[in-house]
Amino acid sequence: MTRISGSLRRRLFGIDPAETRVSRRGFDVADPQIKSRIETIGATFVGGYHAALLNTDPMPLSAQLDGVEPELRGFAYEGAGMGLTLADFFSPRRRYFQAFLDGPGENHLYMLHVGAGWARARLPFNPESAMQDMDPLLKWLVLDGYGFHQGYFYWRRFIGGQEKPRKLSAYGYQAFDQGLGRSLWFVHGARIGQMATTLAGFATPRRAALWSGVGLAAAYAGGVDAGRLQELRALAGDYRPQLAQGAAFAAKARLRAGNPAAHTALACEIICGVSAETAARATDAALLELPADSAGQPAYEAWRRKIQLRFACAD
Numbered sequence: 429m430t431r432i433s434g435s436l437r438r439r440l441f442g443i444d445p446a447e448t449r450v451s452r453r454g455f456d457v458a459d460p461q462i463k464s465r466i467e468t469i470g471a472t473f474v475g476g477y478h479a480a481l482l483n484t485d486p487m488p489l490s491a492q493l494d495g496v497e498p499e500l501r502g503f504a505y506e507g508a509g510m511g512l513t514l515a516d517f518f519s520p521r522r523r524y525f526q527a528f529l530d531g532p533g534e535n536h537l538y539m540l541h542v543g544a545g546w547a548r549a550r551l552p553f554n555p556e557s558a559m560q561d562m563d564p565l566l567k568w569l570v571l572d573g574y575g576f577h578q579g580y581f582y583w584r585r586f587i588g589g590q591e592k593p594r595k596l597s598a599y600g601y602q603a604f605d606q607g608l609g610r611s612l613w614f615v616h617g618a619r620i621g622q623m624a625t626t627l628a629g630f631a632t633p634r635r636a637a638l639w640s641g642v643g644l645a646a647a648y649a650g651g652v653d654a655g656r657l658q659e660l661r662a663l664a665g666d667y668r669p670q671l672a673q674g675a676a677f678a679a680k681a682r683l684r685a686g687n688p689a690a691h692t693a694l695a696c697e698i699i700c701g702v703s704a705e706t707a708a709r710a711t712d713a714a715l716l717e718l719p720a721d722s723a724g725q726p727a728y729e730a731w732r733r734k735i736q737l738r739f740a741c742a743d
Contacts, residue, residue, distance in 0.1 A: 434482040434515075441481060441514055443474050450617070453580070457617030465651045466614050469503050472496060476504030477543075480511025484524040490532035498687040502648070505536035505685070509543020509573075517551055538681040541566050545573020545607065554595045564721060568603040568728040571596070575607025575641075583615045590630060599726055602637045606674070609641020618652050624663040639667035640732070643674025643699060648681065650691030657698040668699075672707075672739035673732055675699045680708040700739055710738050 448470025450457045457463045479492050489508060496504040512525040525544060533540050541562070548555035548570060555574045559567040578586045578593065585591045586608060592601060609627075616622045627638050646652070646660060664671040675695050682688050683705060696704040714734035721727050 434484065437481040437511075437515060437518065438478060442478055445471050445474050448474060453583075453615075455583075455615050455617055456619065456622065458619065459617060462617045462651050465649070466617065469500065469614075469649060472500045472503040473507040476507030477511045477546075478507075479504070480508040480524075481515065484512060484515050484522075484528075486528045486531040486533070489528065499689045501687050502536065502539045502681065502685055505533065506539040506543040506546075506573075508533070509540035510546040511543075512540075513544040513547035514550070517547070535685050537563075537566065538569060538677075538684070541569035542573035542576070542607070545570040545575075546577045549574045549577040555593075556596055556600050564726075565728050565731065568599075568726065571600050571603035572607035572610070572641075575604035575609075576611045577607075578604075579608040579611025580614060583611065587612065587615055587626065599729060601634075602729070605634050605637035606641040606644070609638035609674075610645040612638070612642055613645030613649055618646075618656070620652075620656050620659045620663060623660075636667060636670045639664055640670040640674040640677075640736075643671035643695075644678050645674075646671075646699065647675035647678035647692050647695035647704075650689060650695065652691075654694060654698060657695055661699050669736035669740040672700045673735040676707040676711050676735055676739070679704040680711040683708040711735055714738065 446452055449467055450463050455466070457466060475496070476493055480489060483489050483492070493501065493504045493508055508528070509525065512528055515524045516522065525540070529537055529540055545555065548558060551558075555571060559570055562570065574593070575586075593604060596604060612623050612626060616626065623642060627635055627642070630638060642660070643664075646657065652660075661668060661671065675692075679692055679696050679700075682692050688704065693704040696702060696707040700707045700710075702710075711731075714731050718727050718734070719725075719730050
């Protein structure tokens with residue numbers, strides 16, 4: 429395949445920032461502050477995506493991404509993960525994504541993997557088939573990113589119609605659903621009651637992963653006060669451990685990247701009952717003596733369940 433330049437990648441595959449506006453997406457957002465936050469996050473993601481399309485050199489790219497204010501920086505890195513993955517597809521002899529991950533992007537590895545999932549949603553092959561050479565634990569975050577993308581851009585099908593993607597493995601659908609659950613936070617404009625109603629309409633086997641995605645978005649994207657977080661925790665009911673696991677994932681991503689946020693701390697205090705740092709450390713503790721992948725359960729799922737058990741016991 430012929431290599432194409434960064435400027436041509438930008439012209440061919442750039443995303444119009446207007447695509448992240450609430451009105452364009454048709455999201456149900458009543459609160460103007462939430463609307464502004466959703467659009468700011470979207471614009472930050474697109475900025476990181478375009479930066480990576482234009483320049484795949486790790487050091488200059490990271491310097492540009494690090495110019496984004498810390499609280500939003502993770503979204504820029506997520507966008508860069510998408511851009512670098514697309515650049516790899518059109519320059520198959522190069523490994524831009526891995527080079528960035530092994531270099532200055534190392535502390536943002538969670539967001540980079542999620543961003544790679546956005547790219548997989550737009551490439552002409554099964555997203556799961558491209559994960560074989562990736563980190564065996566974190567590769568499932570690619571499908572999380574894929575699920576978010578489908579919920580964000582095609583919410584009427586994947587949330588309203590509860591459509592499932594084709595050709596994923598049995599566990600691949602669960603990883604997809606965590607990302608789809610994250611997208612609910614945006615689609616419903618952080619309206620807690622509406623999200624709970626939507627989740628209750630999904631088949632029971634899908635709800636646990638969806639709730640973990642909601643918890644991740646509540647803690648990472650934020651935008652709501654303590655009262656609404658308490659409402660979220662109450663409405664999660666039996667899925668509180670999954671909600672807490674998602675919030676702990678968000679805390680870990682921010683702790684590793686060095687971009688803590690007050691709203692993440694608040695979410696962990698209410699949803700997990702501990703500080704953001706303690707929640708993040710719980711994800712590290714759950715990695716100890718983690719079983720290897722098995723036919724019945726990937727190590728990633730064992731990791732998630734150990735975290736859920738930690739917060740179920742504390743409930």
